[in-house]
Amino acid sequence: MSLQLKIILLALVAPTCLTFHSPVDLPSRAQTTSVNNRLGSSILPATLFPTFATEINQDISIFSSNLEHQNEEGVIIFASKAIENNYQCEGYILSPKKQEVKSILECHIKLHDGSINHFFPVLISMLLHILEIEDMITNDGNNLKVTFSYEIPNDHPDFDSKMIASWFDAVNDLGIKTSFLVQSLNLYTLSQRGTDKALSALQLLEKLSKRRNPFDWKKDYFINDNDEKNIISLQQDVLSSDIVNQINEIVYTIRKNNWLSTNPDSVDGLPSLHLNLISNGKALFESDVETKNDGSEKEVSFEKCVLSMIELLEPILNEKLLPSVQKLTNSKNAQISDVFIRNYGNLDVKDASNGESEERNTESKTRYTLSPHYDITAFATCVVALDSTAETGRNGLYTVPTEKGFVSNNAALRKFFPLKSGNGVVHSYDILHGVDVDPTLVKPRTSLIVWFTEKGSHDKDDVNRDESVNQPWLLNPKGDIGQFILGLASDCNEEEDGSHLKLKESTDRLSLYISSSSKGNCFAITQLAQMCDDGQVNSNHYQEILTLLIELDPLNPYIPHQDFTDDDTSMMCQCLAPPLWYYASVKGGNRIAQVSLADEIMLQYMTKRDSLTTEQEEDMLMIASSLFTMASFQGHDASYSLQRLMEVNCQRLANLGVIIPNEEFLENPVTKILLMSIS
Numbered sequence: 001m002s003l004q005l006k007i008i009l010l011a012l013v014a015p016t017c018l019t020f021h022s023p024v025d026l027p028s029r030a031q032t033t034s035v036n037n038r039l040g041s042s043i044l045p046a047t048l049f050p051t052f053a054t055e056i057n058q059d060i061s062i063f064s065s066n067l068e069h070q071n072e073e074g075v076i077i078f079a080s081k082a083i084e085n086n087y088q089c090e091g092y093i094l095s096p097k098k099q100e101v102k103s104i105l106e107c108h109i110k111l112h113d114g115s116i117n118h119f120f121p122v123l124i125s126m127l128l129h130i131l132e133i134e135d136m137i138t139n140d141g142n143n144l145k146v147t148f149s150y151e152i153p154n155d156h157p158d159f160d161s162k163m164i165a166s167w168f169d170a171v172n173d174l175g176i177k178t179s180f181l182v183q184s185l186n187l188y189t190l191s192q193r194g195t196d197k198a199l200s201a202l203q204l205l206e207k208l209s210k211r212r213n214p215f216d217w218k219k220d221y222f223i224n225d226n227d228e229k230n231i232i233s234l235q236q237d238v239l240s241s242d243i244v245n246q247i248n249e250i251v252y253t254i255r256k257n258n259w260l261s262t263n264p265d266s267v268d269g270l271p272s273l274h275l276n277l278i279s280n281g282k283a284l285f286e287s288d289v290e291t292k293n294d295g296s297e298k299e300v301s302f303e304k305c306v307l308s309m310i311e312l313l314e315p316i317l318n319e320k321l322l323p324s325v326q327k328l329t330n331s332k333n334a335q336i337s338d339v340f341i342r343n344y345g346n347l348d349v350k351d352a353s354n355g356e357s358e359e360r361n362t363e364s365k366t367r368y369t370l371s372p373h374y375d376i377t378a379f380a381t382c383v384v385a386l387d388s389t390a391e392t393g394r395n396g397l398y399t400v401p402t403e404k405g406f407v408s409n410n411a412a413l414r415k416f417f418p419l420k421s422g423n424g425v426v427h428s429y430d431i432l433h434g435v436d437v438d439p440t441l442v443k444p445r446t447s448l449i450v451w452f453t454e455k456g457s458h459d460k461d462d463v464n465r466d467e468s469v470n471q472p473w474l475l476n477p478k479g480d481i482g483q484f485i486l487g488l489a490s491d492c493n494e495e496e497d498g499s500h501l502k503l504k505e506s507t508d509r510l511s512l513y514i515s516s517s518s519k520g521n522c523f524a525i526t527q528l529a530q531m532c533d534d535g536q537v538n539s540n541h542y543q544e545i546l547t548l549l550i551e552l553d554p555l556n557p558y559i560p561h562q563d564f565t566d567d568d569t570s571m572m573c574q575c576l577a578p579p580l581w582y583y584a585s586v587k588g589g590n591r592i593a594q595v596s597l598a599d600e601i602m603l604q605y606m607t608k609r610d611s612l613t614t615e616q617e618e619d620m621l622m623i624a625s626s627l628f629t630m631a632s633f634q635g636h637d638a639s640y641s642l643q644r645l646m647e648v649n650c651q652r653l654a655n656l657g658v659i660i661p662n663e664e665f666l667e668n669p670v671t672k673i674l675l676m677s678i679s
Contacts, residue, residue: 056192057117060084062200064125073097074106080125087114091122091150093129103142105130107175109150116160119152120188121197123167124204130174131207146175171219178208179403182412186586186630193622194669202626202676206633208412212438214393215415220401230402231380231428233328238321238384238424239448243312248386250305251275251341251446259302260343267373273366274449275306278339283310313339317450325380325426331454334379338451344368344396345389345437345444369635372400372409372434376489378451379473383417384424389437389445393418396445397425399433407432407481407521410589411634424448429473430481469503477512480519487512487524510537517580518548522588529580529596537573545576549583558582591631595638598627602645614656621649621670629677642677649674 064080074096081090091109107126111119134144148168152161167184169177185201185208192198217234239247254260254275265272276284285303287310317336326334344367375381383397390396398416400409409432416436417425427433437445454473469475477483487509510531516524528545531537537545549559558579564572578600584593601624609617625645632638649670650660658664665671 056194057084058195060118060121060197062121062125062197064129066129077105078126078129080122082114082118082122084114084118087118088112089114089118089122091126093126103137103144105133105144105146107146107148109148111150111152111156113153115157116163119150119160119164120184121200124185124188124197124200127174127176128200128204128207131204131211134174134211143173145173148175178413179406179408179410182208182408182410182589183587186589189626189630190586190623193619193626198626199672199676202629202633202673205412205630206676209410209633209635211412212394212436213415215399215401215417217418220415230430231328231426232399232431233426235321235324235382235384235424235426237422238382239313239316239386239422241422243316244386244422246312247309247341247448248446250309251343251386253300254302254305254341255343255444257300257302259305265370267371273343275341276338277306277310277313277341278336281335281337283314285310287311309341310339313448321382321424321450322452325382325452328426329380329428329452329454331379333454334452335455336450337378337453338449340449341386342435342447342449343444344370344435344446345439345441368437368439370435372432374432374485374488375429375451376474376485376492377453377471378429379454379471380426380428380452382424382426382450382452383419384448384450385419385421386446386448387443388421389441389443390417390419391421395437395441396447397433397435399427399431402432402481407523408588408590409434409523410591412589430485469506471503474503475506480516480521480524483512483516484521484524484527487516487527491527510541514541514544514548517545518551520552520587522584522590522593525580525584525588526590526593526596529577529584529593532573532580533577533596535571535574537576539572542572542576545573545580549576549579552583553587556582585627585630589630589634591634591636594627594631595636595641598624598631598641601627602641602648605648617652618670621645621652622673625649625670625673625677629673632677638677642674646671646674 061083062080063083064078066078069076069079071094074094076092077095078093079090080092081088089109089111091107094106094108096104096106107130109119109122109126130144130146137144147170150164150168152164163184166180167176169175172178182205185205189198189201189205192201260273260275263272278284284306287307317339322334322336326332346366385391385396393416396416396419398414400407400413401415414434414436419425435445453471471489474482474486474489477486486503486507490503490507490509490512492504510528513524513528513531517528528537532545546559549556556579558581560575560579562575578597581593581597581600584590585597601620605612605617605620605624612620625642628638628641628645632642649668650665653665653668654660658668666675
C-alpha cells in the first residue's frame with residue numbers, strides 16, 4: 001500500500017465530531033482554569049535558539065543534484081546549494097581517485113555569504129545522501145569513511161563559527177559529531193516547522209536513529225568529568241567455546257520447553273524472557289548428590305538444566321571473572337549477586353514441544369529491545385555473549401557514550417558493543433545501556449548476565465557511607481549522573497526481591513533531581529518535569545527551578561512570565577513542566593519529554609481552540625506532530641497519538657472548506673509531517 005493511500009484512508013476514517021474526546025492520550029489534569037496558564041505567555045514559540053532564524057524562513061531555496069562530474073581529484077557524486085537573494089552556500093561530495101572500494105568520501109561546504117541558516121540545510125542534504133551510500137556499502141560488508149572541510153567568511157560571527165565547528169568530528173567515520181548535530185536538528189525541525197527544510201531535518205533524524213554503529217573500544221569511551229567511577233571494559237574469553245556450546249544446548253532445551261520466565265521486566269514491563277541461576281548470592285537450586293546418581297540421567301527437568309549450568313559457570317565466575325571485576329572497580333568487597341540468562345530476537349517458537357502453533361503467544365516468546373536504563377541495583381554488571389549476534393557491533397547490547405557535560409538516551413547516539421561469542425563487557429552502574437536486536441535476524445541473541453554488589457566501602461575516606469541500605473555505592477554522588485541515579489533508586493517502592501528499598505529513607509529525591517537538572521542532566525530534567533506536572537513540587541521551589549531553567553537556556557520559549565496570586569500558588573510549579581520538557585526534548589532529544597510536551601500542546605489546543613486563530617491552530621499542530629514524530633523515530637509507540645492528531649487536523653481542515661482527500665490536504669504542512677511519521 002502506498003504512503004499516499006495510507007494517509008488518505010486515515011483521513012477518510014476521521015470522525016466528524018471531536019468535541020467529547022481529546023486527540024491524544026493525556027495525563028489527568030486539574031480544572032481547565034489552571035490549564036489556561038500552563039504554557040505561560042509563549043505557547044507558540046517563534047524562535048527556539050539563537051543558532052537559527054528568529055522566524056520561519058520560507059525564502060531560502062535548496063537545490064541538489066546527483067549527476068556525476070569528473071575533475072582532477074575524483075568524481076563529484078552529489079552537490080547541494082542554498083540560495084536566498086544575494087546569500088549563497090554550496091557543498092559537494094567527492095569520491096576520490098585511486099580507491100578500490102568506493103568507501104571514502106570527501107565533503108566540502110563553502111559559505112559565500114549569509115549565515116548558519118544557509119549552511120545547515122546544505123549540510124542536511126549532503127548527510128541524507130551520505131547515509132544512503134552508507135546503507136549500500138554496509139550491506140556489501142564494507143565501512144564508509146567520510147571527511148568534511150568547510151570555508152566561511154573571515155568576518156563571520158564568532159558564535160556561528162563555533163556552532164558550525166561543533167558539528168564536525170574528524171575521528172568519527174561519518175565525519176560529524178552526532179550529539180551536537182542531533183541537538184541542532186531538533187531545534188531546526190521546530191524553528192522552521194512547516195517548511196521543506198524542517199521535513200529534511202526530520203528525515204535526517206529518522207535515518208540517524210536507524211543507524212547501528214559499533215562501539216570503538218579505543219575511541220568511544222569517555223569518562224564523564226564529574227568524578228564518577230565510570231567503567232567500560234572488554235573481557236575477552238570469559239567463557240571457552242566448549243562451555244558456550246554446552247550452555248547453549250541447555251538453553252535450547254529450556255526454550256523448547258517454554259521454561260523462560262515471561263514475567264514483566266522491571267525496566268519496561270515487557271516479557272523478561274530470562275532464566276535466573278543465582279539470585280542474591282544463592283543458587284536457584286542446591287546441588288543434590290543423590291539425585292545425580294538415581295539412574296535418571298536421561299530425564300530432562302528444569303531443575304537439572306539449571307543445576308547443570310550452575311556447575312559449568314560457578315568455577316569460572318568465581319575464579320576468573322570476579323577477581324577481574326574486583327581489580328577493575330578497585331574493590332575487594334565486590335561480590336557476585338545475580339546470574340541469569342537473557343534471550344532476545346527470534347526464539348524459534350516452532351520448537352515448542354507441546355504442539356503450540358506459531359501464532360499462539362508469539363509476543364510473549366519474542367522481544368527485540370530493552371529500553372536504555374541504569375542498573376541501579378548492581379554495583380557492576382558483566383554481559384557475556386553466548387552467540388555471534390553481536391560480533392559485528394550492530395546488534396545486542398549498546399550504550400550511549402557520555403560526553404563532557406552531556407548525557408542522552410537519543411537513539412541516534414547508540415553504540416553497539418562488538419562481542420564475539422564467549423567475550424563479555426563489564427560496566428559500572430552509572431553506564432547507560434540497552435539492547436536492540438534487528439527483528440529481521442532469524443536467530444536469537446542469548447547472553448549471560450552477572451550482577452555484582454559491593455558490601456563495605458573500598459574508599460577509606462568514605463566514613464559517611466551508610467551500610468544499612470542495600471545499595472550503599474549510590475550514596476554521596478559527586479556528579480549529575482550519580483545524583484539522578486540515586487534519585488531514581490529512591491523513587492522505587494520495592495526492590496526486585498520484594499524488600500523495602502531503604503534508600504527512600506536516606507535521600508531527598510527532589511533535591512537530587514533539582515541539583516542534577518541544574519547541571520543540564522536531561523534525565524533528571526524529565527523526571528523533575530513529571531513531578532511538577534503531577535503537583536508533587538511545592539511552590540517554595542518555584543524560583544529555584546525557574547532560575548536553573550533561565551541559566552540553562554534564557555531563550556527557552558516556554559519559560560513562564562506571568563505573576564501568581566495567593567490563590568493560585570498550587571499550580572506555580574506545574575507551569576514549569578513545559579519548559580523543562582522543552583529543554584530535555586531539544587537538548588537531550590529525550591523521547592519521553594518530546595511526547596509529554598506534545599501531549600501538553602494538544603491539551604492546550606483542545607482547551608483553547610475556540611479562541612485560537614487559524615494560524616495558531618496550525619502552528620500548535622505542527623509543533624505537536626513534529627515532537628510525536630521525533631519520538632516515534634526513536635522507537636516510542638506514538639501511533640495512537642499520531643492517528644488522533646490526524647483526525648483533529650482533518651476536522652480542522654474540513655471546517656475550513658478543504659475537501660479531504662485532495663491535493664490541498666496532502667500539501668498541508670501538518671499532513672506532510674504525519675505522512676512522514678507513518679513512512
